[in-house]
Amino acid sequence: MTQVVEEAPAVAPRRSRLTGGRALSIYSWLIIAWLMLPVLIMILFGFNDTPGRYNQTWEGFTLKWYGRVFALDELTKALVISLVVAVLTAVFAGALGTGIGYALGRYRFRGSGTVNLIMFATMSSPELVMGASLLTLFVSLGVGLGATTITIAHIMFSISFVAVVVRARVLTLDRSVEEAAADLGANPWTTFWRITFPIIMPAVMSGMLLAFALSIDDFVVSNFTAGTTTTFPLWIWGATRVGLPPQVNVMGTLIFVGGVLIAVVSSVRSRPRKNS
């Protein structure tokens, strides 16, 4: 329905328009190919039959690294820490962010401006500065660093993203459904849980997924709040100094494939839903 150019009455000669469209298409596919290039290289080198610790040149095809994907204890441990932190972040940021998002979308109240401002600030502040400021806080308080402080930090920067997604959904909510429920004698609490919550649930879920994705991939903030604890990205960062083992490629590939599958499945399931 929005193929403006195709549907617009022909003014310019048809051929030139088609050429323009084709050029755009070729260009865009080139961009997509460029975006995929490092990912393909990463996947490829997970199959590299490299002998030592340096996985730099192609030595032949092998599947052995897939068999030994969990052979490096510390790497596996780092991945587990990343997953645990990401799940905790999704749950907590999901809950806290939904509260804020719902309040901002539903009510008009004094102080909402301040909340909006702080949210805007958390989303537009450089990650580096957020990580650094948390380090100064923890150092000033004399608390140690570790998985707990990483989780605290991840929840902090994820809350606003969840809140924004939920708020957008609440703003478009059709109030008349709730009013109907109230007219039929439901109390506000029942109305919320039976009517409102199911409607905003998809937004809460996508907010939580966003929080999960932000957390599992975070490097900068984790680097400042981790101490000697290593998450998956931190382990990779440390290991690059001395050569990345192929297991990193394998894990990266598996995460990639898993993420893509989840995304495809969830988009197929929600196909009938309108885009935004």
Add this chain to the structure above:
Amino acid sequence: MLAPYLLILPGGLWLLLFFVIPMVTMLSLSLQQGDIVSGYVFTGHWQTYVDAVVNYRTQLVRSLIYGAVTTVILIVLAFPVSYWIAFYGGRRKPTYLFLLLLPFFVSFVLRTISWRYILTDEGMLLGPLKSAGLLPDGFNILGTPVAVIGGLVYNFLPFMVLPIYVALERIDPRVVEAARDLYADPATAFRKVILPLALPGVFAGVLMTFVPASSDYVNSAVLGSSSTTMIGQVIQSQYLTSSNYPTASALSFTLMAVLLVGVFAYARALGTEDVMKVAAR
């Protein structure tokens, strides 16, 4: 009317404790003096700011330049892609958007390191060219501003494509038809109708890319050299190598102030509220 406050309380408290207060702690620490062993004491020592900015002004300016160049390249690269998806995507729009986001299922650090493998001096790209004698032995891409800005552009491209796409996608086809009916040629219709309506998306894209690109340190650390050092690297090194907290905090604060003042001024100057309403519909 306690409900909104109760809803906001837990999350708001979290943001207060772990966002607002740390900023203040950092401000306080930037005005303290001492050393890591015997501790730091608040002395209100403003000189730290002066010294830090004087010592690292090159990196600060360089970061802003890299950020700006990255943003401009992003606009140029992203616009045609967004345009193509919005106007030629048809039913496959979600698929194309998905393809653009696909690389993001791989860790940011890993993608950047992957570029390092591709671009390295005798790697898969330059190695064959050098052995074929097409490039001098000493030629390198890694370690140059090209590599660093290339990495930044690579990592932030979707953040520019998406907002422009959102703006373009919302253009009412009838508006363009009307322009055509009034005998505007395609170029004029583009310039007078599509471009102004796409601008809010561009502005949003700039907001989403300039700050993270200017304050990035991963790309310059992985792909750069001693002549491409960005302020982010200086800050992380002052914190995480030298344990020189006051200087590090002063630099962080300066960077934050410069970027946020820029963002706020930008948002104000463009009257973002009105412009964004278009994008928000």
Add this chain to the structure above:
Amino acid sequence: MQSNLPDPSLIRGMTQRRLGRRDALRVSGLSAFAMALAACGVKGTGSTTPSAPAPDAVAKYWAGKTSNGTVNFANWPLYMDPEQPELKKFTKATGVAVKYQEVIQEMGPWFAKVQPQLAAKQSIGYDLMVITNGIQFKQFVDSGFLAPLDHSKLPNYVANADPSYAKEAFDPGNVYTIPWTSGMTGIAYDPKKITRPITKLADLWDPAFKGKVGMYSDTQELGNFGMMALGIDPAKSTPEDWKKAAEKLKEQKAAGQVRNYYDQSYVDALGKGEVWITQAWSGDIFQKNVSDGTDFKFVIPEEGGTIWTDNFAIPITAQNPVDAIKLMDFFYEVENAATLAEYINYVCPVPAAQAKIKEHAAAASGDDKSALEAVAASNLVFPTQADYAKLHYFRDFATPAEQQEYQSIFEPIVLA
């Protein structure tokens, strides 16, 4: 955020609201409140005035500590045969499992990483670590982060260690640390890229290698080379010398000589051809050549190299200190010291290991024999007095102010 999938509503959310002056006022009010809260400062953990540990510190620390059957060992890369034969042998002999992690690549980042945890009296997850003498070594000691060693638990060390180590200025009497190995900082280069022999520090300034020179990001390693290039002995240097050396190094950087300032990743950079000539640690290059079949050269420049010592230390919050000290002593058995030195090619703190390596050579044949003979005769593993005379020691900083001055002179070269 680098990697989220921006929902259109997110983009809207981020850009929707215009921020008013009233909001700014509110925030500044809030800040004033928290400012008062935070102006209390960061407490230190130690004192920078040198003081001997209390006489009963050792007894107090070790009282009631028992073996737990496991030890977490933080070391640098290229410091052990990847097969870890010595650790396997240790586990077999004692039943103590060793988790060996190559997590240290430079002293500054290592100290910064563990400092907040140690200051909070929290375990850093390691019971044993290898730290270099230098600025951070002093910070570890002054902060009270190192456990005092009980020499009665170190019989092999007492029997076999080169006694001169106990006289080193950074830890006299080996109160907190005992050496893992020593090593030299010199120059490594790729003879495939550089055909003439490299002999002098000045070669790092040779315009022929523009953009292909690697230098260390560690300020002491870097500063030392600047000073030695000017004929200054780093150990006796003054702030005036530092400034002169800094000028010399800035010159090198401004001329575009330096590709980058590296931690231990310089080995990787050399392997990838990013640098052709670089500051290097003596044993690394030997091991790189063995493990990857490369043919890099390592030289101690005519003007001299530096010598440093990497030391075993037990962090004060270690959970398994008894197992850690057991492992420390294990490496002072002559046989173990010998096999370690044979692989890593660093200066061995056990003089008797030289005879042991010769024994191993006599028992071996072919290539192994000549390789072992070379190690036994190597002045990189067993330097002679004449070699030591050519080597320079690190500057010891008397006060934190002096150390900060040093840092402030050399840091901007690495970063700016």
